[in-house]
Amino acid sequence: MTSKLQNEIKKRKPFDRLEEEATLNFLRTEDYLQSRSAKLFRSHGLTASQYNVLRILRGEGQPLPSLEIAGRMIQQVPAITGLIDRLERAGYVERHRCEKDRRVVYVKITAAGLALLGEIEEPLKELQMRMFSHMSRQDLRELIRLLEQVRAAADDE
Amino acid sequence: MTSKLQNEIKKRKPFDRLEEEATLNFLRTEDYLQSRSAKLFRSHGLTASQYNVLRILRGEGQPLPSLEIAGRMIQQVPAITGLIDRLERAGYVERHRCEKDRRVVYVKITAAGLALLGEIEEPLKELQMRMFSHMSRQDLRELIRLLEQVRAAADDE
DNA sequence: GAAAAATACTTGACGTGTCAACTATACTCA
DNA sequence: TGAGTATAGTTGACACGTCAAGTATTTTTC
Numbered sequence: 001m002t003s004k005l006q007n008e009i010k011k012r013k014p015f016d017r018l019e020e021e022a023t024l025n026f027l028r029t030e031d032y033l034q035s036r037s038a039k040l041f042r043s044h045g046l047t048a049s050q051y052n053v054l055r056i057l058r059g060e061g062q063p064l065p066s067l068e069i070a071g072r073m074i075q076q077v078p079a080i081t082g083l084i085d086r087l088e089r090a091g092y093v094e095r096h097r098c099e100k101d102r103r104v105v106y107v108k109i110t111a112a113g114l115a116l117l118g119e120i121e122e123p124l125k126e127l128q129m130r131m132f133s134h135m136s137r138q139d140l141r142e143l144i145r146l147l148e149q150v151r152a153a154a155d156d157e
Numbered sequence: 158m159t160s161k162l163q164n165e166i167k168k169r170k171p172f173d174r175l176e177e178e179a180t181l182n183f184l185r186t187e188d189y190l191q192s193r194s195a196k197l198f199r200s201h202g203l204t205a206s207q208y209n210v211l212r213i214l215r216g217e218g219q220p221l222p223s224l225e226i227a228g229r230m231i232q233q234v235p236a237i238t239g240l241i242d243r244l245e246r247a248g249y250v251e252r253h254r255c256e257k258d259r260r261v262v263y264v265k266i267t268a269a270g271l272a273l274l275g276e277i278e279e280p281l282k283e284l285q286m287r288m289f290s291h292m293s294r295q296d297l298r299e300l301i302r303l304l305e306q307v308r309a310a311a312d313d314e
Numbered sequence: 315g316a317a318a319a320a321t322a323c324t325t326g327a328c329g330t331g332t333c334a335a336c337t338a339t340a341c342t343c344a
Numbered sequence: 345t346g347a348g349t350a351t352a353g354t355t356g357a358c359a360c361g362t363c364a365a366g367t368a369t370t371t372t373t374c
Binding site: 017018019020021022023025026027028029030031032033034037074125128129130131132133134135137139140141142143144146147148149150151152153154 | 174175182184185186188189190194231282287288289290291292294296297298299301304305306309310
């Protein structure tokens with residue numbers, strides 16, 4: 001009996017370990033979800049990372065220091081600089097240096113940024129619904145539980 | 158009641174939809190798994206993509222056309238060129254143009270490539286075991302089932 | 315048998331993640 | 345107060361992934 005994934009990638013031998021099968025399955029599935037949403041973002045001139053920055057800023061409701069943004073994304077610090085550079089150039093955010101602590105740079109979402117988020121909201125919601133529409137509520141909840149459990153190990157590090 | 162993920166990313170409002178929660182959970186978890194194995198690969202001078210190319214070549218046991226490799230990875234075609242360039246420069250693969258169809262480039266893993274794979278095998282196995290060691294066999298199997306189910310929608314496209 | 319279409323890549327431009335190293339500003343404490 | 349350290353961010357180099365466009369070689373098709 002060959003598994004579905006084994007078949008997809010033309011793997012000859014069955015998986016040695018459930019752990020390996022889970023890992024590879026993960027990569028495949030994530031790539032699938034990722035590429036679908038990336039396409040949507042791109043059609044609005046954004047990347048997934050840029051969208052995330054904007055969403056964080058809108059969620060907060062006020063300017064945030066760059067590193068705070070980096071912290072809320074899963075991201076390395078240096079990447080955030082270029083990300084904000086491009087968002088600023090596109091007019092979706094503004095940078096302001098903090099007067100009290102001149103090391104800090106506050107990033108603020110602009111009206112244009114908010115408008116763009118508004119545009120994307122509906123189609124993104126539809127896409128998410130579509131990507132999981134074939135799964136039962138119960139399976140979805142179970143999936144979320146298992147994902148959190150996988151990461152549970154990360155917490156004790 | 159706030160979910161674990163909601164807490165991790167300091168999200169204020171609870172998730173509107175299970176679908177959104179699943180999506181974000183996915184990204185987070187994948188990033189966690191990815192970064193752990195990337196670190197291992199890097200310590201052997203490889204990236205995850207490079208490792209995948211080598212593993213595919215070893216699995217096949219004979220040279221493969223570039224596009225066949227790209228096809229077995231989840232990858233866009235253009236990326237494969239540079240990937241193989243770097244592997245070739247490092248001495249882990251060789252390119253040979255096919256005599257029968259001169260458009261085709263065969264890629265072959267070298268002895269050095271095989272040796273490197275051998276070196277990585279054990280630590281990678283250990284890492285995978287460790288990353289999932291806190292999960293029961295049953296939960297692992299359930300996770301794999303759900304991952305495959307998520308991708309089931311991809312097949313009817 | 316020549317023009318058109320398909321195939322197997324390759325190239326270049328751009329966004330992003332990663333690492334290491336650097337600047338500027340604030341803090342600490344001796 | 346002044347040296348050392350921590351913090352906030354930036355820069356540069358490199359590896360990808362992605363898109364659009366280009367080259368070289370078959371294959372098709374009329």
